[in-house]
Amino acid sequence: MxxxxxxxxxxxxxxxxxxxxxxxxxxxxxxxxxxxxxxxxxxxxxxxxxxxxxxxxxxxxxxxAAVAPPTAAPPAAAEASPKPAPAPAPQADQKLLDVTSPMVGTFYRSPAPDEPPFVDTGDRIRLGQTVCIIEAMKLMNELEAEVAGEIVEILVQNAEPVEYGQVLMRVRPL
Structure with a gap:
């Protein structure tokens, strides 16, 4: 190349x-x-x-040791869109588990645009239940719950791009 x-x-x-x-x-x-x-x-x-x-x-x-920190941002970096604010930290007294994206792709809350979302904040989920879809390279990958619990937060908007390891939801295990 x-x-x-x-x-x-x-x-x-x-x-x-x-x-x-x-x-x-x-x-x-x-x-x-x-x-x-x-x-x-x-x-x-x-x-x-x-x-x-x-x-x-x-x-x-x-x-x-030979790498010096940059003194000024390159012009192209100044034009880049601002980074999204970090997700709010869960309260210290709660034991919450993060549902993270296993890949880079697009987050979808429902199986189709005209259908209800798989889960909403406050919903109870069971082990193996589909909680969202990550689309990667035209393939729809269903994410299944790895623990039974209650959805406390959904941190990503529908049809928003996500990265590997990005926290999508927080679950309070039962």
């Missing part, structure tokens, strides 16, 4: 206009991972060269 500097800039600008926090591109010749926030891991890899017409970018392993 050939990727020149202009294509790399276009890719980064496009990613800045989304809510993605991580993107990995793999090819037989290289691997590129882009992450926003969170921690950074450094893996020993050989120098990777992205060659294209007119521009060549060479990336190599950088030890953590």
């Amino acid at each position: 050939q990727l020149n500097l202009n294509e790399l800039r276009e890719l980064l600008a496009a990613i800045n206009q989304t809510d993605f926090t991580e993107l990995t591109l793999k090819d037989a010749e290289f691997e590129l991972t882009i992450r926003r926030g969170g921690r950074t891991e450094y893996l020993p890899v050989a120098d990777t060269v992205f060659a294209g017409e007119g521009s060549t970018v060479t990336l190599g392993m950088t030890p953590p």
